[in-house]
Amino acid sequence: MKILIAISSKEYSGPTLDVGMNIARILKASTTIVDVGQKISEFSMKDVSLANELMESWDIDRPGVDVLEWAYKYLEKNQFIDSQDMCDGFPKHSLVDSGAGRAEMLLQGSTIEDLSLILRNGEIIDELRDEVQTHEYDLTIIGGSGKRSMAHDLVQYIDSSIFVVNNFDLDQDYKILLAVDDSPGTSKAVKYGVRVAQAFNNKVDLLTISNDEHFGDEYRHASARAVKMMRRSGVEAEAHFKVGDPVDSIVETAGQDHIIIMGASTQSPIAKFFLGSKPLNVMRNCDCPVLIVK
């Protein structure tokens, strides 16, 4: 299991990092934390890198390093890194350029397998997509700030599962809202749901939605199977059936106190591109964290 956590600044990325690292701890995943910095115009790329080289001689960090340092301090404080191994604090000099505007720092003495920090520059979707494709992450965790404008590109082009940490309040008890139907995506989503629920001790609401009063056998079976699986894993789960538009019902039921988990759409990429998909519309409209399982 490999997790990518995308952060952008101290002010806004606290919840993302916190949720992300807790998930990583529970899933025992190897984890990479990435900060994607400003896109640099090609005309000025070398001038900017000259300026950055000079800044090093003045002991001034290049942009983005401060964000990594903040993430490092968080990791240290929450014992993801054994601070005894790191008596010198943030190991700025172990940030190594790995080409194409990507710099990486592998953290020694981490309490979970392989923990690293990386810095990239460019358009955020391009960079995340490239990172996920080349390094084959299973789950990308990202803050909700640019959610509406980026939702389409995230769902369409990022190959891993996506967790958008939107409006997340660290002190709130969340329930999980699992959207269940007969699609192949559901069983994967249920598996994720079990693990997350076990980890954070959440209650789970399983929601099955039909356009009319008549719920097909497949729908009922899928819901029953999911409830059974939850109970077997010791997770408290309750099945709900609703009639109406799937997207509206999910968003409405979720409110602000649920984490929505749903499977990715199995439509062809072209149909998704032009028509959109349920996960995409849920992500656009909801006010709570969403996990889309691919």
Add this chain to the structure above:
Amino acid sequence: MFGFSARSISNVLFWVTRKKWLILSFLLSISFFYIPSPDGLSPEGHRTLIIVGVTLILIISESIPLPAVAILILIMEVILGVDTADGVASSFMSDAVFFIMGSLMLAVSLVNQGLDKRLALSVINVTGNKTWRIVLGFVTISALLSSFIGEHTVGAMMLPVALALIRNAGLDTDKATNLSTVLLFSIAYGCAIGSIGTPSGGGRNVIMIGYLSEFGMGTVSYLDWMKFTYPMLLIEIPIVAAIVWYTFTPSQKIMDSSVRKLKVKVAKTGEMNANQYMAIAIFLVVFFGWIFLSPFIGLGIVALSGVFLYISFGLVDWQDINKNTNWGVILLFGAAISLGIQMRETGAALWVAEQTLQYLEHVFQDIAIVRWFVAVVVTGILTNLLSNAATVAVLGPIILDMGGNAILMGIMTSVASAFAYLTVVASPTCMIIHSTGLISSSDYFKAGWKLFVISVLLLFMISTFYWPMLL
């Protein structure tokens, strides 16, 4: 679907959305190719204009890397029959391209010498610790230095000085404050107004001089250029300082501890060493070469001689130059100048110039104002969207074909292309200060529009009342 996996379809869709401008420019060029040439425009001129359109779309949208744009220009010139392969090759390299290459390499050589700390100390010694004096000092030194050694070099050298001051002011370095904004803009705008001062202030000045002599419209020497533009530079220094100060007035009026810490920091680096004296001496040789030798051997060859001296005296490693020189930009300007020359030779520039004059004359009623409008306002706007050198390379031939005094029109266009105040992509220094993450894109407009308007008016007055006296 059709045996393609969902993933490969998704890859194709991703490519299409990211490259939509490339695809659009391709479709547009095919459809324009089949439209019959308008009256007065030769078929070659017609095709040259197609290449110009494609180039503008691709540079502004940044949908493919710049070197690829450069290569595409060369390929299209040959395939569309605008010129032969050898003809394209010979218009691709010129003294102006030598100059751009030399000037980028000189920047690497100078930046590597550790002179930035000396520079910091001398600025601070003169300005003292009052913030407004530091701002004025930054604008002045950035403007004066960049007029000789190029804005990109000065921008890179001044940035750490400003950041050191900001950091020692006891502020959070990663939050934008008025103090960081005012100091960084005083560098960026200082460099921008400085770059008009001499031909070596920016590659676009040399491109314009190259066009003037290539088209047989006149020659401008290094000192002549300075006579035209330096007064404007000097007048603009206090204006820039005042505009950035009053737009972003910081709450810290005195930067006592920052200045003290900076002095301590610089003191640690010791006296100037032999290499640094040598580096300055070589630059002076280059400077005098530009003044006295360039009429005979060209500005580009003088710049390259400087590079040769830096490398052969061991003051800079070739590896450093190789790594930090933007080869893509050199290729692009080579190709853009080649395109400019083709625009002139095929009559495309003349046709566009005539159409523009005809159309705009209805609006302004006076041909002199039309010329001024295109040379100053259109250039000024385009320079904020493209890079400034690309603007001059593409607009230059058109403006020179609009009539009027070619030398005045040329210099006016070059000066207007320095009004790159409004966007992040407008100039290297704008990008350098933006890369710190301390400046948001909207800040550029806040101070930039005032400076833009004042600069346009100032250029109008200077070109109307002062320049004719020099002829």
